[in-house]
Amino acid sequence: ARGPLLTPPSDDLADRLRKAAATDRGIPLVDGEGRAYRMTYAELLTEASRVAAYLRGQGLGHGDEVVVHAAAAGDVFVGVWACVLIGVLPVPLTPATPYEGAGNPLWHLLGPDTMLTGRTVLTTKAQRDTTAEALGRRGLHADLLLLETARAGEPLPAGEAAPRSPALMLLTSGSTGAPKGVALSHRNLVSLAESVRAEFALEGEVSLNWLGVDHVGGLVQHHIRDLCLAHEQVHVDTGWALGDPTRILDLLDHYRVTVSWMANFGFNLINEQAGKIAEGSWDLSPLKVWENGGEAVTHEGNQRFLALLAPHGLRPDVIKPVFGMTETSSAVIAAHNLVAGRQDYVHWLSDTRLDSPVRRSLPGEGSPFAEVGTPMAGLALRVVDAGGQVCPEGVGGRIEVSGLQVMKGYYRNPEADADAFTADGWLRMGDCGFMVDGSLVVTGREKDVLIINGLNYAARALENSVEAVPGVRQGCCAAVPVRRPDAVTDDLVVFYSSTEPGGADATAIESALISEHSLRPVAAVEIGPEEWPRTAIGKIRRPLLAAGFQAGDFADRITLRRRSGLGDRTTVPAWCFVPEWNQVAAPAASPARRVLWLDGEPPAGAALAARSGAPFEGFDEEGGARFRTGHAKDLEALLEAASGRLGGLDAVVEAR
Template sequence: MTSFNTLADALDAAAETDGEIGFIDGANDERRLSYRLLKRAALRMLAVLQAEGAAPGEPIILYIADNLRFVQFYWAAIYGGLIPVPVAAGATDAHLAKLAKVWAHMDEPRVVTDARHMERILGYFENNGAAAAGERLAETALSDEPPAVEQAAEQATLAANDTAFIQFSSGSTGDPKGVVLTHANVLANIAAITEGSAFGAHEIALSWMPLTHDMGLIGFHLTLLCHAFNHHLMATDLFARRPLLWLDKAAEKKATLLCSPNFGYRHTLRAISAKGLPDIDLSHVRLIYNGAEPIAAPLAREFLETLAPTGLSPDVMFCVYGLAEASLAATFPPAGAGLSTVRVARGELGIGDTVRFDDSDNAIELVNLGTPVVGADLRIADADGRALGADTVGRVWIAGPNVTAGYYANDAANAAARVGDGWLDTGDLGFVHAGDLYITGRAKDIIFINGANHYPQDLEAIAQAADGVELNKVAAAGVRAPGADADELVFFVVFRGHTEDFVPIARAVAQRVNHGTGLAVDHVIPVRQIPKTTSGKLQRATLARDYAEGGFDDVVAELDALMATRDTSADAPAGAGLADELKAICDEVAPDKQIGPGDDLFEIGLSSLELAQIHEGIEARWPDTIEINDLFDYPTINDLAAFLARETAA
């Protein structure tokens, strides 16, 4: 890889090659953009931004769902010395709340988005009593399809230590943490990723990860552009609806590099179970980067074994450790070495504990995440910051030229993260064994679901609005059961009545959280009290541990039985035949949910992936009739059937 001073230098160099990006929006819907044309489009967009008064050093929020439009505006900002701030564009209250928080936190910068999302943004502000703020946002907002302007763009003079972009942590709405990354940070990490991945001369990559995620943006766009490698960006919602298309396209493009966190493998395996393994050739795949959430070794092995008939090598699983604060990559194992694990005893993984290796069935299997990437350093520290020796659990600290200098306008977060002499505390716990890093958990209560980290206080704030929940009487926790490959999302609500009287509260909490975030709630459990520290902080870990150890099994079983008796015999509306067809689609996607015609899809806990698949099934049967957002307005099969009857009649 050529040594670059800034990211703009990298696109300049790529524009002199024949390299290109493919944008996959459907099985037969693809667009291509050469690096040469990307540079030209970026300068056009920069001219538009500058005509609106945008100046170097100014942040600009990119709330853009379309990948092609996103990269055009991202590179426009880079060329102009603006600071792109990617925020995932979505229709849920969680997406809109995050945008509103980030926008306010950054002192109300310009936002680039499309007309449909702008309508939702304004609706969100109005619904939350902040219509004036929404109007201020709209006054300076720019369309992602702006008209051309006559003036030419003026490229900024950039330096390596200038801020390249700001990456806000996924899932956080309560306390936005914007990771400030310089050109030097990002390019140092790209150089480390290059060496650690042992890139060949002509890699081909394919990713469905969103460009608002560090693995999607840095790992599977910026890194590849720096090499002028051809790469393909698949729309994330397309993967959600059709995960097998990911494999089909990987075979078609002869991709050598893929990526996915845990939930992507699980989602793909479910599709294979339902529809069968496609007859494809994946022998070209060299590495599949596995990260972004705690890695489940049994799930990774199942994925490799299931896809072995496609020619997928058993050694392609590349389990890595990274975070936005490291400009993505922190540790890598040897490329091509495959999955490697150790088994350790439960209950002995606190800070300062010496790890006891254990081959029993009750042991925890942890994945080998390798050694620090080139130029980076790693320390396992005790509670006082002292370095710990091998096989001792401590806080994971990192340092190096790829590590951020801090968070945007967040003194508290900076004070907590910047530790020792130039180190950054990742918030993770782990140990080093035989020179390699193993992560054991989080020092705090972050919940990992579908590749994103969710802060419990954010989810609690949403659940707090449910009927029957008293102020500050709810706690959210992620619990990883033995042998499971994902966290269960569990809510604990203070309640002192009869269990049968808690059922409406459990349903209300599940519905509120599902509707607001797209997350499926596994259980809502009544507790007499929520344990707290002497300073009043919730002890979520105590509740999670009790749950994992079976302390709530009886009440969970009782609640499951009570909720299973819900009325599923509601009379169908006009369009009963449509209701039957819709129920068949729902049953195919979620056969274990026993969805009745009067059940609220959000109340019963369908995940955002399942909702996307239901919409895909509806779209296949009745094209261009129902948008996925209509599911929020018509959340039962009966409601949706009535709406569909009206739409098809019209």
């Protein structure tokens, strides 16, 4: 399938920034405390020009890379555009949580196996010390440059801008292994903006994003795209939005948003607020496009979402399934047939194995898969078999794309390029699916296929069956392959969360899998909804769950076990104690005791209590404060202030 013709752009990102700066549009930014301020595009250009001049003064130019490492979206935007203006390759990276974790991509970028040629990090005063100390503990080094210093200088003269491709490097999500650097050109990014404009007839829009701005969805789809089109764009701190998902509805109403996007887990989060939504009042009628992308689109959850918000003016056809990846500059395929009360966009399947015709079921039986649509302008799409031949409609195969939005290759990684591209230049997306009437249906990742006793099972199909079991929380399920040391085939372990702790019956999950797939799991594991390892946009990281299960990390959460020994903790000598941590209620404390309570719910009358999430700025009159976990200076100042206020400290208690 081929999308409409798209003329290759004749301008670059610097041209688009200058055009946007000539308008009165800009970027409202909402921080972790819910405080908002607005940066116009003209202010963004001025700030970026100051930082660009500073970077050039540090000897940086074409061929250099800079890691833009800041927590606030506005700081990331300024740093990225500064690099674009002088042809330096920006690598945006917001601070990971937990920062010291082995999975923090910064350790890879600055480590011995990095793809980068230099070690320059553009950061903020608030972040510098934490980064420097963490690097020192790992024996790593970087040149840490401060945005505050860079912003104090004179701006780069307009005539001295020298943009160069690649314009931006983003890290892959790492859900399937070590991250790779995706190098996107000016042509890729401007073409993406124009193709989405044509697909949804965008003009003079207001967009909303609450996911990370170091991810392709937040940075490309809802910042660079909207700047290229001179749209107003609202960016919201992720933690603040997730603290109460109805805040997303507040923002949509307040800013009169017309375009937004979420991964499927975001729609489920809002569905869980049904009680508050029934009592609340919002005007969502201006919203004309709400993209659903980043993970599998689910039929039941989307229909519930549309019905829940219909009384608040949400259009019945507002949800647009989209499909793409970092390597395609974000969404490049879109559907327009998801409508409230209809299910003709859903295909119920009992078999999705590759290189074979899909096997259909009656509606309500098998697993539902939603169409993600047809190629946008400038893109071509095909589904091929194991030999690279195009599959007939209705036959499962591997999805490949080609077009203006597709990267030329990974950054300094020819081995990855050889795996990713076909001999005739098409990108292998790593996803499986089939075509029906010219529209694409995605059935899952090729690497998320479980091979059990010689048969292939798509993880998404198994998860659809589990999520249909009463009491299972939507978007919180994973079918994970594990293999015993002496086995020649995988076993299935199902991870899930319940709507209420213990609310889902593990034997009902087992029965559903046996009934619909003739497959019995060897174990089921219930974990809390906050325990899922996810990527920046909410994709579940199945390999981490599999590794944790085999290491025994979930031994006390197994709710069903059909094979003894699986998931147990590693055997240790009889003389070795294994610590077991169990949550208990916070002990009652007298208000007169000199105690500082951290997070959770402190007891009535507690003298001092501090919650994580913002810089420490002292205690208020009621004895409340905020602080940042993992920031040594914050904790030092917090303890010193608490001791001074109480005349000493008897204890510090974490109340959660």
